[in-house]
């Protein structure tokens with residue numbers, strides 16, 4: 001039996017496609033990029049993304065091309081991508097940021113016309129659908145992350161179209177896995193338990209502040225330190241996961257560990273709880289999308305009901321100060337992708353977006369709210385008198401059309 005096949009079978013039942021188990025979504029993405037893109041290929045992606053994903057693309061020996069994005073959800077705006085860029089890219093990588101779906105129907109059509117692969121990053125989007133079809137089934141391949149759901153801190157999947165490709169990718173994966181270590185398995189199993197104990201005991205604030213003071217966090221800022229000269233040196237070895245490991249492993253050092261039965265057994269138990277987790281997320285999204293801070297892209301989803309997002313993008317003024325004050329209310333937000341990747345890494349490492357305005361605005365004003373903490377966050381933001389932010393042009397612009405959007409109707413918090 002291939003490694004992780006029980007977990008893969010659980011995911012196949014959910015999504016209806018062939019699945020390869022991986023210890024992380026980032027490893028799944030690396031596998032997909034290596035399988036479908038030749039070294040030197042140009043990959044269109046949103047600059048409002050985790051920096052880890054930028055380093056995965058670089059590790060695969062590819063050139064990240066930053067796309068214009070929607071100011072309402074940070075995902076690629078296909079209509080704003082210049083024709084010259086479309087002609088020049090070799091693959092498209094989606095984000096489905098915070099679980100808000102990418103414009104996958106349009107992207108799929110474009111990729112089919114151009115004969116290039118569409119790789120879906122569905123790490124945030126395990127419960128997201130477009131016209132009833134799950135995100136992760138539109139592309140050539142898709143990556144999912146269990147770290148983002150059911151409070152697991154390990155696990156992922158690469159979803160592919162057929163059994164032959166799955167078998168090929170299982171072999172590629174096995175080559176990249178590092179050997180199992182009992183100590184790592186124990187810490188992977190215990191960390192999520194420790195995290196939920198901290199929450200239950202209302203210790204989030206003192207624990208977070210202590211970790212900040214002791215410099216135990218891997219990032220001083222929203223973005224990790226780039227170490228440009230070292231990064232440039234690694235390019236000589238690309239494609240190579242090992243050469244980029246110091247960047248790719250941030251937040252998840254076991255991203256390529258061959259976890260044993262202890263970790264995988266725990267993930268199976270947690271996956272069995274996924275539907276309950278998604279239902280609770282939907283309830284939280286419903287609450288937060290009725291506030292004045294919610295992105296207009298969320299409001300009035302006719303028929304479908306609220307989506308089960310990983311985070312709800314709230315658009316607020318003074319976002320950074322609010323994030324700090326939320327810690328005093330026991331909420332550490334995380335997943336802030338500011339500045340956009342082209343401003344962060346510069347033209348040496350990425351191809352800048354032809355129009356960075358929307359990405360900069362969205363990145364600077366988005367407060368990603370965990371829908372599982374919706375009540376607490378809504379109460380804290382009300383107490384802190386948070387005000388809703390609107391893009392400079394929003395008076396004359398309506399949200400770009402996307403599968404989930406209707407016009408905004410501002411509501412009070």
Ligand SMILES: Cc1ncc(COP(=O)(O)O)c(C=O)c1O
Nearest residue numbers: 024025026050123145147156252
């Ligand atoms: C958009 C996005 N994709 C992929 C990943 C990687 O997921 P994992 O931590 O399972 O490797 C992350 C991690 O935060 C992410 O934010």
